Amino acid sequence: MSQENVELVKALVPQPDTDWAELVRDEGAFAVVREAVSPLLTDDFESVMVWPAVNRTYAGLEGLRKNWLDWLEPWATYRITIDELIDLGERVVVLSRNHGRREDMETEVELIGAAILTFRDGKIARWEDYADRAEALEAVGLSD
Secondary structure, X not given: OHHHHHHHHHHHOOOOOOOHHHHHHOHHHHHXXXXXXXXXXXXXXXXXXXXXXXXXXXXXXXXXXHHHHHHHOOEEEEEEEEEEEEEOOOEEEEEEEEEEEEOOOOOOEEEEEEXXXXXXXXXXXXXXXXXXHHHHHHHOOOOO
């Protein structure tokens, strides 16, 4: 099942030029996401943000959106590129680079982060976002 999990993650990740701030904030855009993603989540799906000074867990797809709305609040634009997907069977580690620009900035800043997606019965049960890539790798027993 692990290769199927990796393929599912690949299919879920928007194109690198997608503005996540717009995608998550816009009700119409998120309605499309909601329809496509809802069948891929377990009934008890959790979303976790592990960022500096922030560690919170929300339930369901709306919880994932709430987590992202909170994180994206200061950002005018925000996009994510994937460096690597690591197949760990029932978990897939997503190594990413996040690029954001605040309203008062002319240039983007880069955050080298990661996410851990945990699968159960072919669906995503947990999505953890980490600002610190090394912390995410340590969480799954890998070193940077």
